[in-house]
């Protein structure tokens with residue numbers, strides 16, 4: 001399928017190009033020393049990850065350890081509530097550890113093992129990526145250093161406990177605001193000193209090349225499974241596919257299965273409290289081109305051009321940029337990016353829970369909220385939603401802040 005000059009029959013061969021660009025987005029904007037480390041990972045990726053042996057081992061792990069394939073569920077009661085459009089969810093909440101992040105962490109850690117590395121390094125904000133990586137490290141017997149801001153350590157006690165139980169070292173970062181940004185800087189600093197023995201494992205389709213490509217490829221299992229499951233279940237393709245976008249990994253994985261199909265694709269960003277800078281994290285919707293954390297993409301900037309402060313009720317979505325592939329697909333018009341706010345998200349959280357018996361992660365509830373709005377507009381057809389994770393981690397916070405919301 002050709003779309004605005006891009007041939008989607010060979011999209012995964014063409015994008016990213018050898019320098020790691022999706023159109024003008026992506027690339028490698030880091031120190032010369034770190035560039036060498038990225039080069040090593042890129043070469044290893046092309047030789048090791050494309051080998052039969054690696055592919056077969058990852059396939060076996062996904063089946064026997066992660067519990068893949070995750071199913072697709074038809075949301076019959078939720079669909080009936082809004083008319084004739086049929087809603088379906090891809091159940092990444094049923095992936096081991098309760099979210100999609102383990103898909104790329106297992107790939108990254110397996111690559112580390114094949115490269116002979118002894119350690120994996122990463123930062124974490126809310127702790128979700130840290131827990132997924134600590135799980136993968138435990139499975140493969142790798143050391144695991146997770147850098148985390150002191151403020152986040154206090155806020156995310158259960159995830160800190162999980163990481164420690166899994167055997168990871170949680171390293172407290174006390175610079176600046178003591179949150180994610182400082183943790184990223186500290187993790188990169190540690191990696192630039194340790195890259196002979198360690199590999200950096202990023203948490204989404206962001207950062208310098210090859211990470212946006214590598215994480216997308218590891219996550220594409222979601223879209224590939226979903227496409228064939230949906231065909232088997234209904235005999236056709238969905239009319240629309242919807243996923244929430246923070247850094248953009250669950251969306252990139254889901255979209256990968258459908259880019260070459262006549263399917264409308266929607267990425268959903270968090271509008272938070274509203275459209276004022278600082279009240280949301282809708283970077284593709286309101287941002288502009290710029291470089292941060294080693295890559296060129298669309299980002300939210302403050303007056304001096306630095307990454308702007310962002311907010312979302314979903315801690316997994318509050319990042320001031322998104323992966324370069326999303327910026328590219330947005331400019332191309334192949335994927336439409338739109339927003340839902342906190343309130344719409346909370347309604348969707350309770351609706352899915354009460355009508356379907358599935359408590360979604362608050363990140364994933366953004367995608368559900370958008371699909372409901374879309375269903376009201378579409379009148380007929382089908383929508384497939386990527387349910388990126390389960391909501392156990394969010395329940396305490398939501399009950400405290402909103403109580404039990406009556407959604408009939």
Ligand SMILES: *Cc1c(COP(=O)(O)O)cnc(C)c1O
Nearest residue numbers: 204246247248249250316363389
């Ligand atoms: C981390 C997270 C996200 C956001 O990350 P992406 O890279 O945009 O997918 C979404 N959903 C859940 C459940 C998460 O844990």
